[in-house]
Structure formats: C-alpha cells, structure tokens
Amino acid sequence: MNKNDCTIRLEEKKDHREVENLVREAFWNVYRPGCSEHYVIHVLRDDPAFVRELDFVMEKDGRLIGQNMFMKTHIDAYDGRVIPVLTMGPICITPELKRRGYGKALLDFSLQRAAGLGYGAVLFEGNIGFYGKSGFGFASDFGVRYHDLPEGADSSFFLCKELIPGYLDGITGVYYTPQGYYVDDLNVEEFDRGFPFKEKLKLPTQIF
Numbered sequence: 001m002n003k004n005d006c007t008i009r010l011e012e013k014k015d016h017r018e019v020e021n022l023v024r025e026a027f028w029n030v031y032r033p034g035c036s037e038h039y040v041i042h043v044l045r046d047d048p049a050f051v052r053e054l055d056f057v058m059e060k061d062g063r064l065i066g067q068n069m070f071m072k073t074h075i076d077a078y079d080g081r082v083i084p085v086l087t088m089g090p091i092c093i094t095p096e097l098k099r100r101g102y103g104k105a106l107l108d109f110s111l112q113r114a115a116g117l118g119y120g121a122v123l124f125e126g127n128i129g130f131y132g133k134s135g136f137g138f139a140s141d142f143g144v145r146y147h148d149l150p151e152g153a154d155s156s157f158f159l160c161k162e163l164i165p166g167y168l169d170g171i172t173g174v175y176y177t178p179q180g181y182y183v184d185d186l187n188v189e190e191f192d193r194g195f196p197f198k199e200k201l202k203l204p205t206q207i208f
Helices: 013-027 037-044 102-116 128-134 185-192
Strands: 006-010 056-060 063-068 070-077 082-088 121-125 144-146 158-162 173-176
Touching: 006 102, 013 037, 013 063, 037 185, 056 102, 063 102, 070 121, 102 128, 128 158, 144 158
Parallel strands: 082 121, 144 173
Antiparallel strands: 006 056, 056 063, 070 082, 070 173, 121 158
C-alpha cells in the first residue's frame, strides 16, 4: 500500500529491534515515567493470540516511522456466548511525524485489512478524539463493559468499531484484555537496559 510518500507492509523478523526502539521513542514518558510498550510488543509476538497477518510497519524514505498490531480476544456475552473480537496496539508514529496524517493512514489501512480477513470488531483503549475519525465509538454504546471496570465508572477510554456491520447486535457482555499485555515492571526494566539510556520524567500529563 502506498499513500503519498510512505509504504505499509507486514513486519519482518529483521524489523523487530527497530520497531521496539520506535515504540520506545513514541511512548517514552507519555503515560508514565519511561514506558513498557516496547517490551509489551516484544512479548506479544510470541503470544498465541498474536495475529501475524495484521502486524504492520510503515516506512518513509527507507526507515520505519510507524507500526500497528492486533491480538485476538473475546467478549463473554451475558447470554453465555463467547464472541471473538480483536484488540489493537501498541500503535504509534515516530514523534517528529505525529499529527501529519500518517497515524490515521496506518490505522485505516490496518482496519481495512482486518475486515478483509473476516474479523468482526475491534475493541481497545484509546482517545475518541483521534480514533473516532476512523469510525470508533464508545464500547458502552455497543453494550460491552471493560472487564475490571466497576459499574458506573468512566469508560470513555474504552472504544469499539464493528468491522462487520451488525456484528455486535444483540450482544451485551464483558470484554477481556489478553493477558500478554500485563507485564512485570522488573522484566521491563531488564529489557530496557538493552537500549540507549533515556531519562525517566514524572510529568503532570501522565496517568500512571
């Protein structure tokens, strides 16, 4: 796929370290001092729920500038059914190229490919201000509750997009984040030592 001056393709094994460094640069000090997302993607590649056919990188001028990936998960419907869905991320664009349309191009391409493979819906945690432009809505509007969120708590971070129209019609239930996303901080620290030093900062915009 080509759009303007960039190309989107499947990640290859030779890309792994460069992608991990890209993710580290994109998430460093954003949600917490330092970050764990580069280790998360390192771990998820070996997870049975990882969807290799939806593991994308974006290139511009011969270097990687973005990535996105998907994992299989499910909704436990209140009527006893288990509804297969996808979750997404980490997804990122290199910091110096953010807010130029590359992220949306990567996202829309990824979602189109996921739909083409027959997946019914994507649910994940994100900002509706950005992801709403690609058709995401609040998961609560679809009758889906985040697994560890108490009833009545703010769930505006939890988003959903049907890839097959009507896929979630008549379904109410609880969504479960794949266990692979939960990593130990000590393992993150050990993994991070293999990268160039970056200062961890506590910033007022962080949520952790």
